[in-house]
Amino acid sequence: MQTLLKVENLTVSFFTQAGEVQAVRGVDFDIRQKETIAIVGESGCGKTVTVQTVMGLLSNPGRVKDGRILFRGEDLAKASRERLHALQGNEMSMIFQDPLTYLNPTMRVGRQIAEAYLQHNKATRDEAAARVLEIMRLVSFPSPERNMRAYPFQLSGGMRQRIMVAMALVCNPVVLFADEPTTALDVTIQAQIIELMNSLKSKIDTAIVLITHDMGVVANMAQRVYVMYAGRIVEHGAAQDVFENPRHPYTWGLLYSIPRLDAPGKGAMEFIPGTPPDLLCPPEGCAFAPRCKHAMNICAVRQPPKYTFGRAEHCAACWLYSEEAKKTYADVIEKRGNANG
Amino acid sequence: MERTKAWKTFPFAKLERSGMEAEEMVRPHTSYLKDVWRAFKRRKTALVSAVILLILVVLVLFGPMMNPYNYYSNDYTAINSPPTAQHWFGTDTLGRDLWTRVWVGGRVSLLIAILATLFPFLIGMVMGGISGYFGGKVDMIMMRCIDILMGIPAMIYNILLIVVLGSGNISTLIIAFTLTGWMGSARAARGMVLQIKAREFVMASKTLGASPARIIFRHLLPNTLGIMVVGVTLTIPMIIFAEAFLSFIGLGVAPPNPSWGQLISIAAEVFKSYPYQFIIPCAFVSLTMLCFNLLGDGLRDALDPKLRA
Amino acid sequence: MLRYALKRIGIALLTIFALTTITFFLLHLLPGDPFLNIKVPVAIQEKQMAYYGLDKPILQQYFIYLKNLLTGNLGTSLKYVGRNVTDIIADFFPVSAALGLIALFFAELIGMTFGILSAQFKNRWPDYLLMFFAILGIALPSMVIGPLIRYFFGVELRLLPVSGWGTPEQIIMPAFVLGLATVAANTRMMRACMLAVTTQDYIKTAQAKGLTPTQIVMRHELKNSLVPMLAGIGPAVASVMMGSFVVEKIFVIPGLGKHFVNAVTTLDYPLIMSLTIFYGTILVTMNLLVDLLYGVVDPRIRLD
Numbered sequence: 001m002q003t004l005l006k007v008e009n010l011t012v013s014f015f016t017q018a019g020e021v022q023a024v025r026g027v028d029f030d031i032r033q034k035e036t037i038a039i040v041g042e043s044g045c046g047k048t049v050t051v052q053t054v055m056g057l058l059s060n061p062g063r064v065k066d067g068r069i070l071f072r073g074e075d076l077a078k079a080s081r082e083r084l085h086a087l088q089g090n091e092m093s094m095i096f097q098d099p100l101t102y103l104n105p106t107m108r109v110g111r112q113i114a115e116a117y118l119q120h121n122k123a124t125r126d127e128a129a130a131r132v133l134e135i136m137r138l139v140s141f142p143s144p145e146r147n148m149r150a151y152p153f154q155l156s157g158g159m160r161q162r163i164m165v166a167m168a169l170v171c172n173p174v175v176l177f178a179d180e181p182t183t184a185l186d187v188t189i190q191a192q193i194i195e196l197m198n199s200l201k202s203k204i205d206t207a208i209v210l211i212t213h214d215m216g217v218v219a220n221m222a223q224r225v226y227v228m229y230a231g232r233i234v235e236h237g238a239a240q241d242v243f244e245n246p247r248h249p250y251t252w253g254l255l256y257s258i259p260r261l262d263a264p265g266k267g268a269m270e271f272i273p274g275t276p277p278d279l280l281c282p283p284e285g286c287a288f289a290p291r292c293k294h295a296m297n298i299c300a301v302r303q304p305p306k307y308t309f310g311r312a313e314h315c316a317a318c319w320l321y322s323e324e325a326k327k328t329y330a331d332v333i334e335k336r337g338n339a340n341g
Numbered sequence: 342m343e344r345t346k347a348w349k350t351f352p353f354a355k356l357e358r359s360g361m362e363a364e365e366m367v368r369p370h371t372s373y374l375k376d377v378w379r380a381f382k383r384r385k386t387a388l389v390s391a392v393i394l395l396i397l398v399v400l401v402l403f404g405p406m407m408n409p410y411n412y413y414s415n416d417y418t419a420i421n422s423p424p425t426a427q428h429w430f431g432t433d434t435l436g437r438d439l440w441t442r443v444w445v446g447g448r449v450s451l452l453i454a455i456l457a458t459l460f461p462f463l464i465g466m467v468m469g470g471i472s473g474y475f476g477g478k479v480d481m482i483m484m485r486c487i488d489i490l491m492g493i494p495a496m497i498y499n500i501l502l503i504v505v506l507g508s509g510n511i512s513t514l515i516i517a518f519t520l521t522g523w524m525g526s527a528r529a530a531r532g533m534v535l536q537i538k539a540r541e542f543v544m545a546s547k548t549l550g551a552s553p554a555r556i557i558f559r560h561l562l563p564n565t566l567g568i569m570v571v572g573v574t575l576t577i578p579m580i581i582f583a584e585a586f587l588s589f590i591g592l593g594v595a596p597p598n599p600s601w602g603q604l605i606s607i608a609a610e611v612f613k614s615y616p617y618q619f620i621i622p623c624a625f626v627s628l629t630m631l632c633f634n635l636l637g638d639g640l641r642d643a644l645d646p647k648l649r650a
Numbered sequence: 651m652l653r654y655a656l657k658r659i660g661i662a663l664l665t666i667f668a669l670t671t672i673t674f675f676l677l678h679l680l681p682g683d684p685f686l687n688i689k690v691p692v693a694i695q696e697k698q699m700a701y702y703g704l705d706k707p708i709l710q711q712y713f714i715y716l717k718n719l720l721t722g723n724l725g726t727s728l729k730y731v732g733r734n735v736t737d738i739i740a741d742f743f744p745v746s747a748a749l750g751l752i753a754l755f756f757a758e759l760i761g762m763t764f765g766i767l768s769a770q771f772k773n774r775w776p777d778y779l780l781m782f783f784a785i786l787g788i789a790l791p792s793m794v795i796g797p798l799i800r801y802f803f804g805v806e807l808r809l810l811p812v813s814g815w816g817t818p819e820q821i822i823m824p825a826f827v828l829g830l831a832t833v834a835a836n837t838r839m840m841r842a843c844m845l846a847v848t849t850q851d852y853i854k855t856a857q858a859k860g861l862t863p864t865q866i867v868m869r870h871e872l873k874n875s876l877v878p879m880l881a882g883i884g885p886a887v888a889s890v891m892m893g894s895f896v897v898e899k900i901f902v903i904p905g906l907g908k909h910f911v912n913a914v915t916t917l918d919y920p921l922i923m924s925l926t927i928f929y930g931t932i933l934v935t936m937n938l939l940v941d942l943l944y945g946v947v948d949p950r951i952r953l954d
Contacts, residue, residue, distance in 0.1 A: 057857050088860035096858075101851040106873050106949060115869070116859035151949040167859070289356065298352035325353045492665035493672070494933040496892045501926050504914060505676045582791050589793040590895050591915040602793075609797045609900070613805060623794040631789035 004207055005054070005175055006030040010067035010077075012046075012053050022279050023049045023062070025231035031175065036201065036208040038222035038239070040215065040254065042276055046231040047211045051177045055092055056084035071175075090120040093168040094177040098184040099160035103152040109163045110148025117170045135166045138203065139196060158189035165196065169204065179211045194220050215254055219243060224313075227251050230277050230287035237314030247309060247316035249292045252336050286319065294320060294332050377567065380643040387639020390632035397629060401451055404444030412437065412445040413597040421615050430621050434611060437597075439604075443622055446599035450626075453511055453600070454580040457518035458573055465523040469530025473538070484531070487524045495521040499583065500592060509595030514587065518580060526572070567644040574637035578630035585626055601626045651945050651952045662938040669930040674715055677923050678708055724924040729916050735924040738909060743928075745815055746898065746905035749824055750890045757829030757886065758836060762879065765840020770867070772845065780837060787834025792893045796827045796900040813902035824901045828893045832886045839882050843875035850874070877948050884937040891929060 012024040024046040031037050039047045052058055054069050056076060069076040071092070076084065093116070096102035104112060113135065114128040123131070129148075136144035139162045152160055161181065168176055178197070182190040194217060197208070210221055218225055218239065226236040227248060235248040246252050253272035274291040277283050283290065289299035299319050307321035308314065320329050381387060405412065408429065420436040422428050430439035472483040502517035581601070587593050588602030589609070596603070601622050608619035706714070718725065724735035768780040803823060804812030811820050847853065848871065856866045894907035906925070913921040945951045 052854075055858060057854060059854075085860045085862055088858055090860055094855075094858045096851065096855060098851065102855045104852040104856070104870050104874070106877070106947070107870070112855075115856075115861070119860055119865075151953065153950050154953065164855075167855070295356040296353045297356050300356055302352075319353070322353070328353060488661060489665045489668050492661065492934055492937065493669050494888050494891075494930055496888065497926055497929050497933075498672075500914060501673060501676060501922065504917065504919075504922055578789075585791055585793055586892065586896065590899070590911045605793055609793065612797045612801055616801070619797060623798075626791070627789045627794060630791070631785060634785060634788055 003030050003032050004072060005209075006068075006070040007050075007054060008068045008070070010050060010053065010069065011065040012049055012058065012062055013065050015061045015063065019280050022282055023231055024053070025279075025282065026067070027228070027231070027233055029226050029233065029236070031207050031209060033174075034201075034205055034207055035224070036210060036222050037224045037226065038210040038212060038218040039226045039228055040212060040218055041228035042213055044276055044279075045228045046279075047228050048179055050228075051094070051179060051209060051211060055094055055177060056081075056088060057094075086120070089116040089168075089173075090171045091174045092177070093171065093173040093175075094179060095161075095164050095168045095181045097180040099157065099164045100152065100184070103160060103163065105152055108149050108151060109155070113148070113163065113167045113170055116167060120171050131170060132166075135170045136162075138169065138200070139166045141166065156189075157185050158192055161185060161189070161193050162196065165193075165200075169200070169206065172204065173206055175209065176206045177209045177211070180213070181210075182212070182214070182217060190217075197221065215243075227254065230282060231279060232287065232317070234288065234318070235316040237309075241310070241314040245309070245314070246336060247307075247314070247321065247333075248288075248318050249294055249320070250288045251316075253291075286317075294329065296320075296325060377643050381639060384639040384642060386635050387643075390635040390639070393628065394632045394636065397447070397625070397632075398451070401444050401447035404447075405441045408438065408440055410438035410441045412442045412599055421611075421618075423615075423617055431615075431617050433607070433618055434615075439618065439621060442599040442604060443601075443625060446601050446604050446622065447625060447629075449511060449594055449598060449600040450581055450584055450602065451629075453514050453518075453584050454577045457515045457522065457580045458576045460515065460519040461522035462526045462569075462573065462576075464519065465526025465528075466530045468523065469527035469532075470534055472527065473531040473534030476538075480531070484528075487527055491524045493521075496583065496586070499587065500590075503587065503592045508592045511594060514584060514594070518583065522576075529568075529572070567640070571637055571641045571644065574633055574640060578633040578637075581626060581630055581633075654945060654951055655942055658938055658941045662934050665934050666927075666931050669934070670716070670719065670927055671712075673923050673926050673930075674712055675708075677919050678711065719927070724928070725920045727913075727918055727921045729913075729918045729921070735921060738921070739906060739925075739928060742904060742906040742909055745903060746894050746907050749815075749821065749828065749897075749903065749905060750887075750894055752821060753825040753828035753893075754832065754886060754890050756825065757832035757890075758883070760829075761833040761836020762840045764833070764837040765842075766844060766867070766872075768837060768841040769844035769848070777841075781841070784834045784837040787830045787837075790830065792827050792831070792896045793900075795830060796897060799823055799827065800900060815903045815905075820901075824897045824903060827900070828890055828897050831889050831893065835886070835889075836879070836882060840875065840879060843878050844871055846878075847871045847874045873947070877944065880940050880943055880947065883940045883943075884933070887936045888933055891933065 007027060007029050010024055010027045011022075014021040014023055027046070027050055029037065029039070039050065041047050049058070049062065053062070053064060054076065056079070058064065064077050067077060071087070076087070079087075103109065110129070110132050113132045114125075117123060117128050117131050118125075121128075132148055133144050136148060141147060141159070141162050147155070147159070152163070155163065164181075181197070182193050185193060198221060200206075201208070208221070210217070212218060222239050224237065225239050225242045226233050227242070227250065228234065229250050235242065235246070235251050242251065243255070246255055250272070257272065272291055277287050277290065283300070285298070285300045285302055286292070286295070286304050289295040292299065296319055302319075304317045304319045304322075306315045306317050309316070309321075319325055320333060326333070408427075410416070410428070414437065416428075416432060416436040416438065418436070419425075419428060419432050421434055422432045422436075424431045428438050428440065430443055432438055433442065468483065468487075472480045498521045499517045502520060503513055506513045506516060584593060584600060585602030585605055588600060589606045591606075593603045593606065594600045604622035605619065605626065608615070608622065612619045715725075722736060724739070727733045727735060727738065730738065764780050764784070768777045768784075771777040800812055800823060803809045810823050811817070814820050844867075853866060853870060856870045861869070891907075894905060895911050896907075897903070898905045898908040899911060909921070910925045910929070912918075913925060
């Protein structure tokens with residue numbers, strides 16, 4: 001499969017009055033045609049900034065300091081505003097977190113969907129309306145003829161999110177970024193939206209970049225997973241590998257903080273102590289070290305390199321896998337951190 | 342230092358750390374008021390305005406003592422004199438010294454402005470406090486009344502009240518402004534009380550360690566105090582304007598007592614012949630209104646964390 | 651919308667009723683009577699009292715007054731003997747209304763345009779320039795700027811007529827003075843509204859659709875900024891109305907504002923009372939219209 005989008009060493013900082021907030025500190029990821037990948041991490045770890053930067057939506061005082069965003073070979077980090085406008089909503093589109101605040105309250109939803117279509121296609125109003133109806137049916141919207149004239153506040157949360165999905169898909173984008181598409185919704189609605197997105201995958205050719213902090217959502221949708229912490233990717237690989245064989249202590253924490261019946265260790269739920277580091281002055285070593293149960297002296301002062309495991313493309317950035325530490329901590333690695341309780 | 346050595350010798354030994362370290366705050370902690378002050382200091386216009394207002398207050402208090410004239414005596418040797426070494430701002434059509442009259446007038450105008458801002462504020466606080474504290478029917482009825490009273494145009498009512506109470510003295514103006522101006526702060530105070538009530542409830546349910554007094558004095562008051570200061574700062578120029586307006590239509594302070602509005606009103610009629618008589622009080626009214634507005638804006642921006650970024 | 655409209659209309663009616671009642675009792679509970687300082691024989695005084703209905707018990711007077719109000723009879727003036735207040739309003743209000751509406755229309759238009767420009771150029775020189783003028787407009791009340799521009803444009807430069815009413819040239823200066831405060835207030839408010847809307851999440855959505863900044867302003871920001879801007883129309887009407895008292899005096903315009911000021915200075919109580927109620931009713935009605943307009947602009951109110 002052809003690589004659609006390849007992000008290399010993306011570095012984004014926000015220059016605030018308090019100083020430079022290093023929100024994204026060298027992120028690499030790529031996505032191929034029709035693939036679904038997930039970027040997972042706590043809120044504030046830089047996932048949203050990463051995808052908004054890729055889509056050219058970075059706003060002041062944020063700036064791309066370094067890195068390349070290769071979309072079909074074209075570097076978007078250097079693209080003109082006009083070029084970005086032509087791509088936004090057309091070849092790349094985005095679903096946002098809260099469908100209520102991300103929809104214009106004083107515009108009918110049909111018009112909001114049609115807007116992107118009219119922007120990127122030479123179409124009459126009637127053609128646009130036909131397309132809106134078509135796309136509303138695609139996202140299984142009930143009575144689209146009537147509801148396209150509704151205002152956002154007249155629809156339920158799940159309906160609104162379907163409008164967001166329809167809006168993002170109206171131009172048949174090549175890549176769809178879904179930024180926490182289920183977080184603001186009720187649990188039952190969450191399941192509906194995930195089901196909708198999974199069913200859409202078979203109907204359309206769009207590659208999906210899913211951003212979430214919910215490992216359950218990832219397991220349901222993604223083929224590959226990127227785990228992000230404090231502006232860096234700490235582990236990535238095929239979803240199956242990451243779930244069955246997590247390598248980074250942070251991933252262990254993420255996975256074991258989900259209550260599950262078949263959890264190892266008598267079903268005890270784990271949590272990650274402490275809070276993520278302040279990105280105004282990020283730690284010089286591994287950003288996770290202050291919260292890591294297995295941190296070593298080196299973790300506090302040196303960035304860990306990437307280690308690759310088994311089949312290609314399962315990588316983790318953690319000192320535990322260095323030659324020197326591997327033997328000493330074989331026990332920890334074997335039991336994925338649960339040994340020390 | 343020690344840690345640097347340790348990591349070089351045993352890079353892969355378990356990282357030793359005390360319990361304190363994990364909780365360590367990396368960024369220096371700044372208090373709310375300190376933050377506000379820092380943000381305010383950066384607003385040069387607001388800072389300059391505050392300094393100008395301070396100078397104006399000093400002049401209003403001590404200006405009349407700086408020369409031998411008083412505000413009501415006529416100097417018939419110098420009628421309508423332009424600014425001279427004796428009469429620094431000149432004299433008016435009755436030969437009264439304008440320097441003295443401007444500052445005495447400033448006293449009247451500023452006194453009215455400050456009192457007519459503070460009284461409605463205090464009354465509003467009490468009314469809003471009662472409304473919010475008792476809640477239920479009392480609250481509903483009081484709020485409906487306030488809705489209706491706020492619908493009545495304030496300036497029309499000021500005029501009516503001054504006509505009824507008899508125009509010409511300072512207290513009439515203050516009473517009129519107080520009666521028509523308390524509703525807004527009553528609403529604000531009610532909102533505040535409801536907030537306190539909500540916090541008490543949260544506290545009771547979560548049994549946090551802090552006492553209600555602590556919450557009120559440490560958290561609620563510093564936050565709302567700022568909003569109140571901004572409100573007062575922006576109300577004062579409105580009252581200065583209102584006083585000038587009422588003086589202009591003949592409902593201000595009675596002569597020979599001067600006020601800024603009155604000086605403007607009298608001088609407007611002789612503007613063509615003696616422009617200085619008009620321009621000097623106008624300049625001070627405008628300067629004062631300008632400075633209070635800029636100060637209020639600066640304070641508001643400094644208090645609003647959203648605007649600070 | 652219907653419930654919302656009915657509620658607004660109800661509150662407006664209650665406000666007008668409260669206004670009428672307060673005005674009536676305030677003026678009738680005055681110590682003494684309006685003829686006290688006029689030196690006339692007692693018999694004539696009593697006749698006058700009877701003519702104006704002032705000899706009846708106060709509650710009866712109140713009900714007569716309310717009845718008269720409802721039938722459009724606003725009473726008679728003391729000073730313009732025999733002149734009906736309704737006639738005075740009919741004669742002079744059109745002038746004030748024309749001047750006020752012209753001033754208001756341009757003030758709203760210019761103020762909003764300035765506000766939009768200011769927001770678009772945020773923290774660059776056009777913004778600073780416009781904000782400087784806006785704050786100046788607030789610090790220069792009509793009684794200050796009025797005589798000044800009248801002198802410079804009317805007397806010194808002889809560009810515009812210094813007083814009077816009727817020709818378009820005679821409207822320019824009074825309308826400018828009358829609208830200045832509103833232009834200033836609207837510039838600041840529109841700027842703040844636009845900036846508040848700019849940070850809304852749905853603007854990000856619009857950007858993600860590939861809309862250009864101009865399209866975003868025209869399609870998404872403008873309408874959403876107008877909703878809070880409507881609230882400013884009420885105070886603007888009040889400001890123009892009060893301003894007319896000053897401006898009509900400065901520019902010698904035969905409007906109702908001048909008569910109100912005259913009534914106030916000559917203590918013509920029936921005229922003061924009627925004009926107070928008249929002005930109050932106009933303002934309350936304008937506020938009601940603005941409230942109803944909210945419903946038209948904001949679907950959340952219209953369809954609730």
